[in-house]
Amino acid sequence: MIKKILVGYDGSAAAAQAFDFALDFTRRYSAELHVLAVARPPEFGTEVETEAVVESSRRHYGHLLKPLKARMATESIQAKFEITIGHPADQILRYAERHGIDHIVVGHRGHSIFEHWLLGSVARQVIAHAPCPVTVVRR
């Protein structure tokens, strides 16, 4: 039985589609929806800039999640929103484990050269190591 669904959200078109898919999924199972946005500090961060990036990312994702929160207010579904800091795949997996998530939904989008080099695709990592089924929503 699927009780908790987690969707990773970064404001991209792929993430928006993943959110729609997760919302539909949540309705069908009468589940609880968890929306996670992950703010990424720069690689090889330096003094002052890292804190500035973290601060502005938190604000940015706060703004991005506002319309979703407003949309969820009209639904009878229980929804939770959270912004964390770190590498997206790692944070999604940590969140899923900590909150006993039954299903993860992520979008699929392009990545920077360094992201691919360091981590590979976020979706691929989530699929490979998630403690539950994963849906990757492709555009």
Next chain:
Amino acid sequence: MTEIWAQAALWLGLALIASLVSIWLRIATALSEIVVGTIAQLFIGAALGSAILAGDATWIKFLSGAGAILLTFLAGAELDPMVLRREWKQAIAIGLVSFAAPFLGCAAVARWGLGWSTDASWLAGVAMSTTSVAVVYAVMLEFGLNKTDYGKTVLAACFITDLATVVALGLIFAPFTVKTLVFLGAGTVTFLVLPWLIPRFFRRYGNRPSELEAKLLMLCLFGLGALATWADSEAVLPAYLLGMVLAGTVGKDHALVRRLRTLTFGLLTPFYFIRAGALVSLPALVAAPAAFVVLLFVKMAAKVTGVYPVTRAYRSPRQEGIYTTLLMSTGLTFGTISALFGLSHDLIDQAQYSALVAAVIASAVVPTLIANAFFLPRHLLQSDEAPQADPAATTAAHVRRSS
């Protein structure tokens, strides 16, 4: 003035390119600016003459120096004074170990292994002793450790390490004279008075379009900087200390900090880091790469030897302990500041400067790469050690949708 405007346009064009590169590659802007400065010097220097990017013009030196001072001040202001007050014993112990191990190790290797002069060896020790508070801070946020005693202590320790670095930089190379005593005395009085004066001044005159807060802070920073250089010390020393003593007041005023960051990153630090990169001699580095490799290796080895046992003493899991230790081996900002100080005070030559900056850049990149390659995602390493899960439990449904 035409020449000045043209040069300013050139430098800011390079800064713009560096910022775009940092966004595309998701790397720190300072790192990007140093690399862009080094590469630009090769091409623009060859085409138009090396003087353009060497930054010998007084106005470039001023903007560059002001960038270092403000950046150092803001770095100091990120300290959480409550944590330092509560965990000062552990923070000082870890911080001093994290400073002393690479400082002594790299200085010894530079002196007896690379045959550098005594001053150059001490400078190498200072430049390689730093820790990037920013990188450790980001990791603490990722782990959620920033709210734990362990995380707070490690972060406070990083500030102590950097404080030790700037104190060493400010005092080791300064001849101890009456000027030094005047500088230390005046500095002490200022650091006692300003935490009392500044909040009152801001309450009375703050939040006006004329930006009195920024003007007062820059007055204090430049005044103390002048005093420090008059005493043959380094202007970033009082700047970092002032940041730390004002962390509880100015550091908590997010709007003011954001405005200062805009000034610092928007205009000043690009001049500093591009200049730092432009002064690197790639031919010298390629001709003798051993110095940079040895310094990098010794720094990482010394940090691991010094810091890892401390993380274990705090019962940090092995992976997280290694990860934290590796990231405490990073350090770009203060390493670059130290190297540039050495070059501008003739403590090191350009080849030694190039080796040091390369080692500093590598110390920002290599430990992070190792940590990410072997310890990321940390979550996965932990689950790999656990009994294998049923593969059938993990399924992936690829849903193709037209946009």
